[in-house]
Amino acid sequence: MPRQCEICHEARAVLKRPKTGQRICQACFFRVFETEVHNTITSSQLFRPGDRVGIGASGGKDSTVLAYVMKLLNERYNYGLSLFLLSVDEGISGYRDDSLETVKRNKEQYGLPLMIVSYEQLYGWSMDSIVEAVGRKNNCTFCGVFRRQALDRGALLLDLDHIVTGHNADDLAETILMNIFRGDIPRLTRCTSIATKGDGYIVRSKPFKYAYEKEIVMYAYLRRLDYFSTECTYSPNAYRGYARVFLKDLEALRPSTILDIIHTGERLQVAGDVVLPEASVCEKCGYISSNRVCKACVLLEGLERGLPKMGIGRVTAAAASAGEDEAERQSIRPRKPVEQVHFAELAERAARMRSERRACETSSCAGTGCAGPQQCAGTACTESQCTAAAQTTTHHDPLGK
Amino acid sequence: MSKLAVTLRFVSGAELLIKDEFRAQSNKKSGDLEFKHEVPAGTEEAPLRMKELIEHVRDNLVKGDKDQFYKDGKLRPGILVIINGSDWEVEDGPEYKVQADDVIEFISTLHGG
Numbered sequence: 001m002p003r004q005c006e007i008c009h010e011a012r013a014v015l016k017r018p019k020t021g022q023r024i025c026q027a028c029f030f031r032v033f034e035t036e037v038h039n040t041i042t043s044s045q046l047f048r049p050g051d052r053v054g055i056g057a058s059g060g061k062d063s064t065v066l067a068y069v070m071k072l073l074n075e076r077y078n079y080g081l082s083l084f085l086l087s088v089d090e091g092i093s094g095y096r097d098d099s100l101e102t103v104k105r106n107k108e109q110y111g112l113p114l115m116i117v118s119y120e121q122l123y124g125w126s127m128d129s130i131v132e133a134v135g136r137k138n139n140c141t142f143c144g145v146f147r148r149q150a151l152d153r154g155a156l157l158l159d160l161d162h163i164v165t166g167h168n169a170d171d172l173a174e175t176i177l178m179n180i181f182r183g184d185i186p187r188l189t190r191c192t193s194i195a196t197k198g199d200g201y202i203v204r205s206k207p208f209k210y211a212y213e214k215e216i217v218m219y220a221y222l223r224r225l226d227y228f229s230t231e232c233t234y235s236p237n238a239y240r241g242y243a244r245v246f247l248k249d250l251e252a253l254r255p256s257t258i259l260d261i262i263h264t265g266e267r268l269q270v271a272g273d274v275v276l277p278e279a280s281v282c283e284k285c286g287y288i289s290s291n292r293v294c295k296a297c298v299l300l301e302g303l304e305r306g307l308p309k310m311g312i313g314r315v316t317a318a319a320a321s322a323g324e325d326e327a328e329r330q331s332i333r334p335r336k337p338v339e340q341v342h343f344a345e346l347a348e349r350a351a352r353m354r355s356e357r358r359a360c361e362t363s364s365c366a367g368t369g370c371a372g373p374q375q376c377a378g379t380a381c382t383e384s385q386c387t388a389a390a391q392t393t394t395h396h397d398p399l400g401k
Numbered sequence: 402m403s404k405l406a407v408t409l410r411f412v413s414g415a416e417l418l419i420k421d422e423f424r425a426q427s428n429k430k431s432g433d434l435e436f437k438h439e440v441p442a443g444t445e446e447a448p449l450r451m452k453e454l455i456e457h458v459r460d461n462l463v464k465g466d467k468d469q470f471y472k473d474g475k476l477r478p479g480i481l482v483i484i485n486g487s488d489w490e491v492e493d494g495p496e497y498k499v500q501a502d503d504v505i506e507f508i509s510t511l512h513g514g
Binding site: 003012015016023061213218221227229244245252 | 492
């Protein structure tokens, strides 16, 4: 005997909501899921009309659902946002190359412009070549540090106001637990905010902060969204893996566990005598850093000098070089050394793009047939007289687009 | 003992847990696995429930580390089960009595985005 939806009392229930325990039908599920994300967005005032918003897109379930829902809500509620897909190519063959194919399909399916920034272009090293140099033990450190910066660099190249990521409630609860277990008080206080400007340049937010993973998966399933699901070929994040399984076991006993942990995390207050590190910028690349040189630059220097343990844990350059053979060091130099663009310069270019786009908006490229940047969103327009198009073209060329 | 034929689907990472020989039976081109499978139907007093079907899958279809699929007497939390298009938690979950021609899907959520 099929059960009825507990909201509309008409259709057959297809899902039991972990949040409320309600059994609901497909149409009611779509409506409540989308409305809750909309409520998260509006109650936190995440966006302003006209904002250029990049959706961090990996091709996985969370970011695919996020891209779909962001597009839908932007149209349904007239947010007035220009949406972009922004992907990072870490250079992991057999994993990221396949997932990026999914993002490319999403680009067509959702009609959103896509920019891909790769580790190889930005740093001269793909993850495959890093693993070749450092082995499989610490490579996740490199990947995590590089990814954060890569998204910011991509956002500046597109002159975005905001990046949204697909982090969901389960992810956040895991992160809170991990920060507690590691005693990482600064991250514990930061991680629960829906939006952070921690990197100094672009606001990042998590519209799925209160969305359960189960509902995201069910949403993708019921909407038949095209997403990619394979574990990274280089050792999964072991620590998070344990936190994840632990949390899933708890959730099975008590579904509210996830929101309860988030609630706890949000309400925690750090005692006044805990000193939080002061933020400044890296003297090499201009990225935000609590040290003189940021983690990414330390890791890159280690790679380039053939001392890949530099910057891992508390290993110094001296300790890392002790006992290393010079010949071995030579052998792992990158094939294509890359001059990193300083963040101040990226920000300057973004500001220039912005003022040119404004000029284009007011004069609207009269007589050229370009309908203005609203149409091309600054990435697709090829009209040579459109100033917005002219300067985005030059920006896209270095990225091989 | 009589048999019940059902359609099994393993998607979103769950397919990685299944023995390669079932991959050959799959009629899906993508990574998803979908194939017809016969399971012992149980008896009139003790008909086949999802609980037994999952144990059958663990014993006969899952390769390598069975803990990835089934642990501490139940399906691993984080693997969603869909029966004929509905979340199994809407119905009776592990107690659901399996019918001939049911379409049973396993969706893993235990991997990153």
